[in-house]
Amino acid sequence: MSTNISASHFSSHDGNGPLLELAGVRASYGPIEVLHGVDLVVPQGSVVALLGPNGAGKSTILKVCSGLLQPTAGEVRVAGRVINGATADQLARLGLCTIPEGKGVFPNLTVRENLWMATMAGVSLSDVEEIAYARFPRLGERRKQLAGTMSGGEQQMLSMARALSVNPALLLLDELSMGLAPLVVANLYEIVAQVSEEGVSILVSEQFARTVLGIAHYAAIVLHGNVTRVGTPAELEDELSAAYLGS
Amino acid sequence: MQQFVQYTILGLVLGGVYFIAASGLVVTYTTSGIFNFSQGAIAMLAAFTYWQLRWGWGWPAPIALLVVLGVLAPALGAVLYQVVMKNLRGTSEVTKIVVSVGVMLGFLALATWVWNPTASSPRNFQKFFGANAIVEIFGVRITWHEIISFVLALGIAAGIRFLFVRTRSGVAMRAVVDDPELLELNGGRPERLATISWAGGAFLAALAGILITPITGSSMSANALTLLVIDAFAAAMFGRLKSLPRTFVGAIVLGLTNYYVVAYFPSSWTWTSAFRQSIPMIMLFIILIILPQDRLRGTTVLRTRERFHMPTMRTAWIAALVLVVVMFSLQTIMQPSPMKTLAYGMTLAMIALSLVLLTGLAGEINLAALSFGAIGTIVVFHFGTTGSGLDARMTLWGIVLASLVCAVVGAVVALPALRLRGLYLALATMAFGVFVSKMVLSEGNPRRLFGRDFTIFPGGTLRIPRPKIGPVDFNSDKAFLTLVTVLFALLAIGLVAIRHSGYGRRLAAMKDSPAACATLGMSVVRLKLSVFMLSAAVAGLGGVLMSAQLGAVSAERFDIFLSLSLLMVTVVGGIGYASGALLAGLFLGCSLLAMTNTLTKLGADYASIQAIFAFMISAVTVLPATIGITMGKNPSGAVTDIVKGLNDIKQARPLMFTIIGFEVGIWLLTATDVLTNWNFVILTAINLLVVPPLGGAIMKKRAYAKAGVAPPTPAEFIGIDRAYTQLDLDEMESVLGFDALGVAAPVLHEGEPAHAPA
């Protein structure tokens, strides 16, 4: 399968079709298959939440989208182009931004050096710093501090700062809430909502459905490596409790 | 004053070269998290290659330099990373250490192979512009070579610092160690950065090698040159493998001490030269003591790829019994000389067992197992023998004392490094090993110690008799082989028992997560210390028996490179199992020797193609290292595969009985002198290597015939041996993912020949 990605940016795509599309995606770690044919669509400019119990395969779906894990079958399309086979760094330079689970920072690099790494996606360091420090003044005060010595919330701010400043077409977020106080989580999702208003399409995985359903346009329930149900948050209210308690 | 200036300048120069070598270590460690033990060997290879081009073939210096430093060294580093080191992501520290040690041993064997150490004319390695290109500074004469070396060191220090702090690529290199995946998500290319840094690291090693060889004026010996650059480890450690300024300070202190010792130690101190050679290792040791404790990392859960099963006690007893029976039946048919070889292999296996205990159970590393064997041997020589001449015997008390002393020495060696990560303990043991080789085993002259004349290692060889325990004399080859086999079997059972005990579980827990253990209130240091002492005692015991087997031992028997080989082969065999130790001991002690002997004999018999056999002998010496290097791909060791194979054979009863039957037959023929020992070995090898796959194939065919189904056609023969079916097409499509492309799948009509899609 070839990578037919041209040099053009994903965001130059101007149809009303979906920005991200997964069709029959299967993926495995070694011999163990964990995604058994996932179909999912993220429409242009919308926020889609992946919900489901531990080990359902949410992080794996995000890994496939970001290029860290190659699907064994099926297709991943971004802006209408098949991206199977593209590596994570290629995708990142083409306008896909991923904040991975739990550890979105380089602990042994300073705050400023962490932001410097974000510039590999093709933005200038001064722009990144300006946006990051304007949104999170706390980071500006600590630009010389090692990221690993900051609090969990501050580290999450730093990784969000990257998402804000590289101006992505598609943002993938994995469990922003992990290990953070509810207030911090609420703040982070406020920012996610603002980013979404700027027209960025977002796919977010989250354990705590309530926090994310407030800002999501659609939600998909993931169970045992399958997307079992997709709908608006209102439609899914009832099924959510079943997904977490039953099965 | 004149002298002070002179030695200071020389010290600064040497320190500068140490820094160049150490900075290469820092660069590769920073980007790949692998401490490159082969750094010294790369430097050595570069020095030899440069010598070959410059003086062997008479090339002009600039061209030779360009080829070695500009092309060969970086290419070697890049290839090393791409082929070997890249596969080490997600493996344990042990595997990382062993693989780079394997590379080092491989390069050493390669150098001895290409550049015959007993060459007729000595290899002369000269300074840049010759030894007479001298300038005078402060009334001191300095060669241009020395000036160039120091200036280069300063330039490299500044350059690397600029790279790591001021350039995005440099910062990204540091980011790679933290989290290569995250760097990829940022849009970086971790693989490319790591490759570049390994190329750079090899370049720095090569430069250091070319500069240092004429400075120390040492002869062109592969081992000595390798150790020379290993000395730079101390400097890199002083910088904690990341800080370049500290590395620079460490290197300069190292260089200065080296020359001040020459200048100011009284010439009557006969041990000055040995001490000078040990300075780097002593410093390494001191640095480890003062190094602050690592932050225990509890947050990052490592998923390592090594997997070891725990054998049951019953399996252990059966295996031990089988081993003893096999050895017993072997010794009844064997001639003395192979029996000696076998006993030597068994004693090595016992030393390897100490590594299984330490590394397999507790995840700690000892790079100098044989040095503990040396300590044990010295103890037995002085305090553990009775009788003299042919009646001399080792006493039980001597064996026990040797083990105890080794345990205590082990505690002293390990204590400073126990607070630190495994790599540091490994380095501490290596420092200890080099120290023992250079300062203890070289003590051939009498010294006055505590008012008594005493020689530690008189005459460079120690005569060690075989033991007599109570009324039982183990002097004969047969009795001794039985003794070591039974001892090995008992120790192996003990090992499995430890694994099943609460102590063993605590060790396993510590291996997986020291941080978690600490939070559970276990004393990690006490655990580590106890297991290290236990392991040192076993190593000492094995070493004593090894010396007894050899009868007379010299210092080379305890060489650090031998210890490293043993560790490597044990890890290859399977560091989690006693059988891995057995395999390692027999391989290193017997197979290698047997192979070289056979090849030498064949070479003598067929003189016309003797050159081919000579080549093969050299190839055999590279073998262990080559296997070690492949560890990255299969970090659980060979035993895992063998056990799987054995299980398969156990499932197939007829096959098992065939093999056992054949083997008994071969044994009977040998016992009745129909077959010679060598034929026995060869037939056994054929029986074990050829019968299982062959028999397996036959059995499979039979099974298919019995079930009445045709054996599956290999994919490439479908359409040739038989026609395509719709099933094949469907499978091919799902493999190639055509349906995802939305192309209509070709539907095959019954009986119509199909063509493979282009």
Ligand SMILES: Nc1ncnc2c1ncn2[C@@H]1O[C@H](COP(=O)(O)OP(=O)(O)OP(=O)(O)O)[C@@H](O)[C@H]1O
């Ligand atoms: N690196 C890996 N190797 C092997 N199996 C893995 C790996 N990562 C995840 N898995 C397995 O894949 C399955 C899906 O895991 P995944 O991380 O996608 O779940 P998740 O929905 O994100 O769960 P959580 O909400 O706990 O983060 C799990 O069964 C997990 O054990």
Ligand SMILES: [Mg+2]
């Ligand atoms: Mg997850």
